[in-house]
Amino acid sequence: MKVKNSQKVGLFHIAWKNLARKKARSLLTLVGIALATWVLISLFGFNSGYKNSLDRDIDNLGFQMLVVAKGCPYEAATLMLKGGTGLKYMNEDVVKLIVREPEVESVTPMLMQVVFDPNKGQSGGLTAFLGVDPASFPKLKPGLSFKQGGWFTDPAALEVVMGYEAAELEQREVGDLYLIPEKEIELKVVGVLERSGTQDDGTIFLPLQTLQKIFGQEGQLTSVGIKVRKETNLAEFEEKMFKLPDVQVVSLTQVKTTIMTLVSTARILVLSIALIAILISIMGVINTVLMSVMERQKEIGILKAMGALAGDVFKLVWLETSLLCLLGGLLGAALAVGTSKLTEYLIRRLLPFAPSGGLISINAGLILTAIGAVVLLGLVSGIYPALRAARMRPLEAIRSDEE
Amino acid sequence: MKATPAIIEAENIKKIYKRGAEEIAAINGLSVAVNRGDFIAFVGPSGSGKTTLLNLLGCLDNPTSGKLTVNGRTVHQDGRGLSESQLTRIRRELFGYIFQKFYLIPTLTVLENILVPFAFFRKEGASQDVLPLLKKLGLENRMNHLPGQLSGGEMQRVAIARALVNRPEVLLADEPTGNLDSERSREIGKVLRQLNEEEGLTVLLVTHNLELAAMARLTISLRDGRIA
Numbered sequence: 001m002k003v004k005n006s007q008k009v010g011l012f013h014i015a016w017k018n019l020a021r022k023k024a025r026s027l028l029t030l031v032g033i034a035l036a037t038w039v040l041i042s043l044f045g046f047n048s049g050y051k052n053s054l055d056r057d058i059d060n061l062g063f064q065m066l067v068v069a070k071g072c073p074y075e076a077a078t079l080m081l082k083g084g085t086g087l088k089y090m091n092e093d094v095v096k097l098i099v100r101e102p103e104v105e106s107v108t109p110m111l112m113q114v115v116f117d118p119n120k121g122q123s124g125g126l127t128a129f130l131g132v133d134p135a136s137f138p139k140l141k142p143g144l145s146f147k148q149g150g151w152f153t154d155p156a157a158l159e160v161v162m163g164y165e166a167a168e169l170e171q172r173e174v175g176d177l178y179l180i181p182e183k184e185i186e187l188k189v190v191g192v193l194e195r196s197g198t199q200d201d202g203t204i205f206l207p208l209q210t211l212q213k214i215f216g217q218e219g220q221l222t223s224v225g226i227k228v229r230k231e232t233n234l235a236e237f238e239e240k241m242f243k244l245p246d247v248q249v250v251s252l253t254q255v256k257t258t259i260m261t262l263v264s265t266a267r268i269l270v271l272s273i274a275l276i277a278i279l280i281s282i283m284g285v286i287n288t289v290l291m292s293v294m295e296r297q298k299e300i301g302i303l304k305a306m307g308a309l310a311g312d313v314f315k316l317v318w319l320e321t322s323l324l325c326l327l328g329g330l331l332g333a334a335l336a337v338g339t340s341k342l343t344e345y346l347i348r349r350l351l352p353f354a355p356s357g358g359l360i361s362i363n364a365g366l367i368l369t370a371i372g373a374v375v376l377l378g379l380v381s382g383i384y385p386a387l388r389a390a391r392m393r394p395l396e397a398i399r400s401d402e403e
Numbered sequence: 404m405k406a407t408p409a410i411i412e413a414e415n416i417k418k419i420y421k422r423g424a425e426e427i428a429a430i431n432g433l434s435v436a437v438n439r440g441d442f443i444a445f446v447g448p449s450g451s452g453k454t455t456l457l458n459l460l461g462c463l464d465n466p467t468s469g470k471l472t473v474n475g476r477t478v479h480q481d482g483r484g485l486s487e488s489q490l491t492r493i494r495r496e497l498f499g500y501i502f503q504k505f506y507l508i509p510t511l512t513v514l515e516n517i518l519v520p521f522a523f524f525r526k527e528g529a530s531q532d533v534l535p536l537l538k539k540l541g542l543e544n545r546m547n548h549l550p551g552q553l554s555g556g557e558m559q560r561v562a563i564a565r566a567l568v569n570r571p572e573v574l575l576a577d578e579p580t581g582n583l584d585s586e587r588s589r590e591i592g593k594v595l596r597q598l599n600e601e602e603g604l605t606v607l608l609v610t611h612n613l614e615l616a617a618m619a620r621l622t623i624s625l626r627d628g629r630i631a
């Protein structure tokens with residue numbers, strides 16, 4: 001056998017081996033820290049992911065405001081987002097009133113009709129038809145792109161554009177015929193949209209006039225989308241719109257705020273749980289390290305007799321704490337990434353309203369910040385046990401268990 | 404080197420412990436000089452102050468009064484002593500310690516245990532190559548074992564090796580064979596004797612074991628905190 005000249009026993013090695021002494025205890029502490037990290041990362045990942053998805057959903061709408069008939073349910077915009085039922089009608093003339101306002105950049109009138117289709121799925125289902133103005137709607141929805149075909153050829157054409165999912169469900173392609181359930185009118189599919197991740201995917205678009213005629217709703221609208229000029233003060237403009245008779249205004253930024261408030265209430269609850277989890281795991285760390293320091297009093301005494309200064313002993317114990325926290329943090333981060341799909345599924349079931357995109361966005365920055373925070377907390381919780389160890393005098397420590 | 408051969412000089416030192424109102428003079432006005440190359444065994448009945456004296460001479464503790472000089476430096480005089488960190492600096496330059504219990508780190512191998520002192524301090528000239536030391540202590544076939552796989556005698560030899568990696572001038576041993584049978588005790592005695600004779604290591608030994616004490620060059624008996 002030979003002794004490697006490079007063989008070195010550093011503080012790190014000693015700290016590591018110390019943790020290995022009580023494997024079960026170190027492991028339990030580690031799991032505690034990992035769970036706290038997991039909650040922390042999932043929570044903040046959810047926060048930014050949810051906000052991003054909501055923003056995207058709303059940006060995809062292409063307009064910041066929606067005018068609907070008075071008496072329409074409060075969450076009209078949510079209805080819009082979800083597909084819409086319980087609709088009220090207003091007269092087309094309202095469009096002329098709206099475009100008079102100088103703040104308005106463009107408007108697009110819409111009529112939504114929802115039909116029960118007994119052949120949809122196993123037990124039938126609702127199909128949403130949206131009558132749109134071929135001149136203004138595409139401009140307000142630049143985000144929509146076509147998989148096949150394009151928009152209508154004429155404002156009164158007997159044509160449909162199908163959302164991605166609608167086309168898939170009905171198995172239609174451009175050039176096929178389409179029949180609205182219960183209405184004996186043949187329509188031609190002229191376009192199929194790409195998947196957008198919004199309610200547009202399930203919608204079937206018709207020229208506004210065509211839809212009005214088919215459903216006998218001539219001159220009627222369910223909503224008007226408004227795009228305002230960039231520099232517009234939204235709150236002031238909303239005030240103005242309120243003065244229009246028989247309509248109400250739903251600002252999507254407002255809806256977003258409402259939803260975010262709802263979500264942040266839930267978030268505060270989860271945050272408190274996270275804080276408690278972190279506190280408990282810190283107590284666990286302090287307890288573990290303090291216990292192992294107390295058990296090793298004599299050894300620490302020997303280290304001091306062998307020439308370890310108070311600072312060396314402090315560093316050693318601190319290193320043990322940080323190692324524990326770093327490992328726990330890494331484990332927790334891995335856990336958070338690994339279970340993000342599951343977490344997302346659970347959150348989606350719990351939330352009153354969830355946007356269509358990814359709910360949890362975990363990025364490297366978040367992971368590093370969380371691990372950094374956990375290690376920092378570990379360093380703080382290591383101070384007390386490390387001080388206790390550093391202050392031990394060699395003799396007292398060596399004598400500590402005699403008799 | 405110093406003009407005086409004494410490496411440790413104690414003059415009329417006292418160590419008084421307070422137990423409530425009661426004062427116990429564990430060391431009660433004792434003077435002793437330890438020269439380089441000495442091998443001294445302190446013997447005496449239980450409670451006579453052997454451990455206390457060894458700890459004072461080894462700078463693990465401060466006397467209550469008297470004068471203590473170590474390697475020419477005044478460590479304590481008339482109730483004024485050095486700080487803990489100053490004592491540590493003296494300890495790591497001059498002393499190695501072994502005790503009745505071995506206090507090895509159970510998760511480190513023999514070799515790693517011996518190298519632990521280097522994690523804190525490496526005296527100038529102390530070699531990283533500890534193989535000669537391991538050989539001298541008969542541990543060369545044990546270096547990758549864990550302490551739990553060793554006999555008591557081997558564990559104490561590991562503790563001795565650990566005390567010696569930084570080439571101390573004085574080895575202090577308090578009941579080093581207290582946990583060992585007579586065969587192993589003799590082994591340890593031989594090792595100490597050999598280190599003293601071959602390396603000129605100064606050895607201060609506290610023991611109840613008369614056979615072990617007899618291996619020292621000089622025996623000092625204590626009684627009630629004084630030299631009997």
Ligand SMILES: Nc1ncnc2c1ncn2[C@@H]1O[C@H](COP(=O)(O)OP(=O)(O)OP(=O)(O)O)[C@@H](O)[C@H]1O
Binds near residue numbers: 422447453
């Ligand atoms: N930390 C302490 N506090 C109070 N009294 C102490 C302390 N340490 C030692 N003593 C007392 O000082 C006296 C000398 O103790 P010491 O340990 O030096 O004796 P010893 O000769 O080593 O005995 P033994 O052979 O049993 O180890 C004893 O009366 C003991 O009770």
Ligand SMILES: [Mg+2]
Binds near residue numbers: 453454455
């Ligand atoms: Mg004793």
